[in-house]
Amino acid sequence: MPAVSPSRRQVLRLYKQLIKNANQFNDYNFREYFLRRARNTFKENKSVQDAAKLQSLFAEGQRDLGILKRQSIISQMYTFDKLVVEPLHKHGFKPST
Amino acid sequence: MTRSTSVELLSRLSRVCSLRTRSSAVTILASQLARSYSSAAAAAVKLSDDVSLETHTDIQRAAREQAKTRAAASFTSPDAASSGTSALQHAYQENTGFGTRPIYLDMQATTPTDPRVLDTMLKFYTGLYGNPHSNTHAYGWETNKEIENARDHIAKVINANSKEIIFTSGATESNNTVLKGVSRFYKKTKKHIITTRTEHKCVLEAARAMINEGFEVTFLNVDSQGLISMKELEESIRPDTCLVSIMAVNNEIGVMQPLKEIGALCREKKVHFHTDAAQAYGKIPIDVNEMNIDLLSISSHKIYGPKGIGALFVRRRPRVRLEPIISGGGQERGLRSGTLAPALVTGFGEAARLINQEYSSDIAHVSRLSKKLVDGLLSIDHTSLNGSPDHRYPGCINVSFAYVEGESLLMALRDIALSSGSACTSASLEPSYVLHALGKDDAMAHSSIRFGIGRFSTEQEVDYVIKAISERVKFLRELSPLWEMVQEGIDLNSIEWSGH
Structure with missing residues (x-):
């Protein structure tokens, strides 16, 4: 099968999805890490042109997205107190009016 | 009978009666109140959907x-x-x-489990439950395949062959296996072990146990930087020395020993070289072939893997012989019998794979935060960094705050999870033996705190810690009469304390 490199649109969509799902983590440290990692990895590979390399990076990104989707749900199921550096009422939880 | 009371009665009845002995009265009641009962049940189901398992942190316990x-x-x-x-x-x-919830800065004690590791492990708790040693059916084959993949990833980090990796329950077991196993195997001809004073407790205690079995143990001294002297090591090696055990990165001060030089010396003198790399594996570059390491202990939970598993690298060429501590079915080349835990092993393997993949970005991140933290803490008056400033793993920072008692500073820092040394000794008020070995006096050893930075630490956390420490140290010093005297220019060593 010839390597079909993903379109610009597909890559941007993957990036957006990774950021969105990383933001779903209830745990502060994991959330910050996966946001940082998504940003850095995409920035690092910004100028990759090789089709096969792009293909493998894209597949890896999709695997990571699957992990983020599953693990962010687990992180929402088992929650802990917010950290001392974390403002309350910002992510997901809204104060009852 | 009103609706609410009958619902109450119904719920009380159903609690009393089990499903099998449900009386006809309940059935009648239930059919009468079918609508209200089902809506109540629906509400209960809806509620349990929303509820997440919240675990609260008790930050007041220590104070109480x-x-x-x-x-x-x-x-x-x-x-x-x-x-x-x-x-x-x-x-x-x-x-x-x-x-x-406190900021976690105790990465030398343990690290948080990476969500990607947990993701790998979950399928072994849900479907892939086969015994990896069962080779008669697919359940065994599939778990065995995953275990061998994990072994490959773990071996790759230190440039070893996957056949040289033995799974154990942790670095403590690995260290014990080496110290006891190697020396017992060679006990007829060789009766001498060399180690250092700053080793982890499990190496020191295992060595002490070998003294009881008739071995001689040399504990090498370290200099004020925490490094051993190559000359002293060379002089200590005797014809009947069977093992040299020196840790790669110290767990309290983060000092790296010159592994390559030690390895070359041990190979030249034909002595087995073991290194406890629990704190070093995946954090500093290690190549067992280039460094001539014969045995190496690894722990999984220091590299964002699951707790309860570790590994031991045992060189095959030239072959290292050791007597197993645990006898049994002969798994793991007969060196460590017992069924492997596939979930833990694969979690460990995934953690090692992530180390291979993320090594450069992790190191860059940790070094950047570490530099910031060190600069921030050392800008406070009368503070000093313990251990060598050059030969160190940047993620482990041990700082002494003079004229402040470490334990009281830790009490005042309830919003940061720190420790004054290794987790094993933090329960006792005894000063750290590692800092003692460096030649620090009791007061300095008491006033030191260890900071650990890892993959999941953030810049915001480091900023918070620097600010919090500066404030609390200043506060505690203002309470201290010693600090007052220092400010007045009195040399504390000139004071004659009464009552002792």
């Missing part, structure tokens, strides 16, 4: 326990106890609008 022990110890001076507690209450400021 201390107050209790103080009260129990001294009925005579309740004033002192209460004034101490209120002082700590001032030192601990609660920021409203922020959470209460």
Whole structure:
């Protein structure tokens, strides 16, 4: 099968999805890490042109997205107190009016 | 009968009666109230959908326990106890609008499990439950395949062959296997072991146990930087030395020993070289072939893997022989019998794979935060970094705050999870033996705190820690009469203390 490199649109969509799902983590440290990692990895590979390399990076990104989707749900199921550096009422939880 | 009371009755009845002995009365009641019952049930289901399992952090426990022990110890001076507690209450400021869970900066004790590791492990708790040693059916084959993949990833980090990796329950077991196994195998001809004073407790205790079995053990001294002297090591090696065990990265001060030089010397003298790399594996570059390492202990939970598993690298060429501590079915080349835990092994393997993949970005991140933290902490007066500033793993920082007692600083830092040394000794008030070995006096050893930075630490956390430490150190020093004397220019060593 010839390597079909993903379109610009597909890559941007993957990036957006990774950021969105990383933001779903209830745990502060994991959330910050996966946001940082998504940003850095995409920035690092910004100028990759090789089709096969792009293909493998894209597949890896999709695997990571699957992990983020599953693990962010687990992180929402088992929650802990917010950290001392974390403002309350910002992510997901809204104060009852 | 009103609706609400009958619902109550129904629920009470159904609690009393089990499904099998449900009486006809209940059935009648239930059919009469079918609508209200089903809506109540629906509400209950809906509620349980929303509820997440919240675990709260108890940050006041240590303070309560201390107050209790103080009260129990001294009925005579309740004033002192209460004034101490209120002082700590001032030192601990609660920021409203922020959470209460402490920042985790104790990465040498253990690290958080990476979500990607957990993701790998979950399928072994849900479907892939086969015994990896069962080779008669697919359940065994599939788990065995995953275990061998994990072994490959773990071996790759240190440039070893996957056949040289033995899974154990952790670095403590690996160290014990080496210290006891190698020396027992060679006990007829060789009776001497060399190690250092700054090793982890499990190496020191295992060596001590070998003294009882008739071995001689040399504990090498370290200099004020925490490094061993190659000359002293060379002089200590005797014809009957069977093992040299020197840790790669110290768990309390983060100092790296010159592994390559030690390896070359041991190979030249034909002595087995073991290194405890629990704190070094995946954090500093290690190549067992280039460094001539014969045995190497690894722990999974220091590299964001699951707790309860570790590994031991045992070189095959030239072959290292050791007597197993655990006898049994002959798994793991007969060196460590017992069924492997596939979930833990694959979690460990995934953690090692991530190390291979993320090594450069992790190191860059940790070094950047570490530099910031060191600069921030050393800008406080009368603080010093323990251990060598050059030969160190940047993620482990041990700083002494003179004229402040470490334990009281830790009490005042309830919003940061830190330790004054290794987790094994933090329960006792005994000063760290590692800092003692470096030639630090009791006061300095008491006033030192270890900071651990890892993959999941953030810049915001480091900023918070620098600010919090500067404030609390200043606060505690203002309480201290010693600090007052230092400010007045009195040399503390010139004081003759009375009453001792």
